[in-house]
Amino acid sequence: xxxxxxxxxxxxxxxxxxxTLPAYIDGKQPPTKKKPFSTVxxxxxxxxxxxxxxxxxxxxxxxxxxxxxxxLRYSRVNMSLGEIISGDFFNHYxxxxxxxxxxxxxxxxxxxxxxxxxxxxxxxxKATYERAGLVGSAIPDGGRKHVKTRYGxxxxxxxxxxxxxxxxxxxxxxLNLRLPSMVHGKKGFERIVWACKNVLNHSLTxxxxxxxxxxxxxxxxxxxxxxSYCAQCSASGPISKHYPLQRTVQPECLRMSRVAVPQFPxxxxxxxxxxxxxxxxxxxxxxxxxxxxxxxxNIDPYLSRxxxxxxxxxxxxxxxxxxxxxxxxxxxxxxxxxxxxxxxxLLKKAAGEEWFVxxxxxxxxxxxxxxxxxxxxxxWECC
Numbered sequence: 060x061x062x063x064x065x066x067x068x069x070x071x072x073x074x075x076x077x078x079t080l081p082a083y084i085d086g087k088q089p090p091t092k093k094k095p096f097s098t099v100x101x102x103x104x105x106x107x108x109x110x111x112x113x114x115x116x117x118x119x120x121x122x123x124x125x126x127x128x129x130x131l132r133y134s135r136v137n138m139s140l141g142e143i144i145s146g147d148f149f150n151h152y153x154x155x156x157x158x159x160x161x162x163x164x165x166x167x168x169x170x171x172x173x174x175x176x177x178x179x180x181x182x183x184x185k186a187t188y189e190r191a192g193l194v195g196s197a198i199p200d201g202g203r204k205h206v207k208t209r210y211g212x213x214x215x216x217x218x219x220x221x222x223x224x225x226x227x228x229x230x231x232x233x234l235n236l237r238l239p240s241m242v243h244g245k246k247g248f249e250r251i252v253w254a255c256k257n258v259l260n261h262s263l264t265x266x267x268x269x270x271x272x273x274x275x276x277x278x279x280x281x282x283x284x285x286x287s288y289c290a291q292c293s294a295s296g297p298i299s300k301h302y303p304l305q306r307t308v309q310p311e312c313l314r315m316s317r318v319a320v321p322q323f324p325x326x327x328x329x330x331x332x333x334x335x336x337x338x339x340x341x342x343x344x345x346x347x348x349x350x351x352x353x354x355x356x357n358i359d360p361y362l363s364r365x366x367x368x369x370x371x372x373x374x375x376x377x378x379x380x381x382x383x384x385x386x387x388x389x390x391x392x393x394x395x396x397x398x399x400x401x402x403x404x405l406l407k408k409a410a411g412e413e414w415f416v417x418x419x420x421x422x423x424x425x426x427x428x429x430x431x432x433x434x435x436x437x438x439w440e441c442c
Contacts, residue, residue: 074440075335077327080431086404095403095429095438099396102421103175104161108399109346110388112406112415114314117386120409124310124388128405131308133393134267136301140172141255143179144236145243147297152269153177153236159268159395166423167229172263177237181259188230191254195232266393267303310388318345319354319380321367323414323432337368339439342416342428345385354382394419407431 078094090096123129142148143160152158153174160174171182181195188195234251235241241248327335344352344365351358351365367380399419406415414432430437 071441073339074442075327075329076438076440077329078436078438080407080434080436082434084404084407086401089400089404095427095436096400098427098429098438098440099399099403099419102419102425102427103159103396104173104422105394105396105399105419106391106422107420108390108394108402109418110310110402110406110415111342111345111418112386112388112410113413114384114386116406116410116413116415117388120405123405128401129310129388131390131392131394131398132305133308134298134303134305136265136267136298136303137262138265138301139255139262140259141252142301143174144251144255149236151297157270159266159270159393161266161393161422163264170259174236177235179234179236181232181234182229183232184229187258188232191232191258192250193232193234193254195230198229198231267298268393268395270395270397306392308390308392310390313348313387313389315345315348315385315387317354317382318385319352319356319367320383320385322379322381323430325433326435327437334368335437335439338430338437339428341368342418342430345416346387346418348387354380403429 076094081090081093084090091100138148143153154177157176158174160172162172163169164171166182170184170187173180181191181193182198183191183195241251243249243252321338321341323338324334327338329335341352350356351363352367399417403417410431412433414430416431417429418426419428420426425440425442427441428439
């Protein structure tokens with residue numbers, strides 16, 4: 060408003076979609092191309108999941124949430140890239156199995172490595188990218204204007220170089236390690252081994268999640284299995300020699316009383332920007348347990364002029380807002396899409412015509428919010 064905000068970074072965007080859920084969803088094989096399931100799968104690495112639901116619904120699923128469905132298990136392990144693409148670890152977890160791995164580092168600043176569906180992604184700065192000798196692509200900087208590149212005047216263009224490659228500051232390399240050619244002895248794979256041995260040879264801290272585990276844990280080698288399962292797993296698995304540190308996360312529960320809940324519309328129109336924005340704002344305030352959404356909030360309008368979606372004031376007698384007790388559940392850790400999908404399917408089956416909200420934040424700053432009302436789902440994707 061005063062012209063003091065910096066315009067260096069591009070403005071964030073929020074995409075809204077409204078869909079109808081099918082009458083039945085198979086928990087073992089949920090949809091993958093229909094929203095909101097495609098939104099969940101599009102964000103493989105998440106660090107927090109917040110669930111808002113009425114207390115009556117929470118009491119129905121409390122027993123399931125106390126079990127494997129609501130318990131998040133993952134692991135931290137120190138490894139180098141060379142150890143991932145060699146030996147039994149490479150054959151067991153990458154070639155045959157299916158794991159999620161994310162290295163330490165800040166996106167856009169440090170070197171960040173990730174492994175998802177057998178694809179190894181390396182985000183490097185320009186100097187390291189040139190030393191590694193692997194083929195990649197430039198990472199767009201968001202289209203900032205009037206900002207000089209860090210490397211000054213670009214060098215003379217070679218025939219194989221584009222303008223974007225000359226001016227890039229960071230590059231991304233994606234390697235599909237499940238291809239038949241990705242084996243030792245092949246020329247392309249030996250180039251990767253050379254880069255991991257001579258350039259990318261530092262030990263890093265990784266977050267590890269085994270997607271094959273039926274209970275959502277980090278895999279049969281990282282927890283003590285029940286006695287009936289001991290015959291199928293071994294304590295000397297490929298990752299055990301790296302001494303992984305297992306993490307078990309239970310949700311943080313917060314009960315919020317006398318929350319003013321508006322009457323949700325039957326269908327939200329995708330082109331109604333005002334209505335969808337006001338509803339997203341209310342969901343955000345409930346997520347942070349703001350006093351502005353209490354039914355008896357009487358703050359001075361000089362300090363806050365917030366009103367519920369479609370109403371003049373949360374405290375008016377003619378307001379159709381209803382005071383309800385809500386429950387907020389929050390998980391912090393290394394959260395894969397599989398865990399979030401299991402939560403959504405469980406809630407959808409128990410909710411019936413009731414509503415609930417899921418808010419998920421990713422490591423790159425991307426966030427999506429899913430609101431389920433009746434058979435309708437509204438999805439906001441912010442990036």
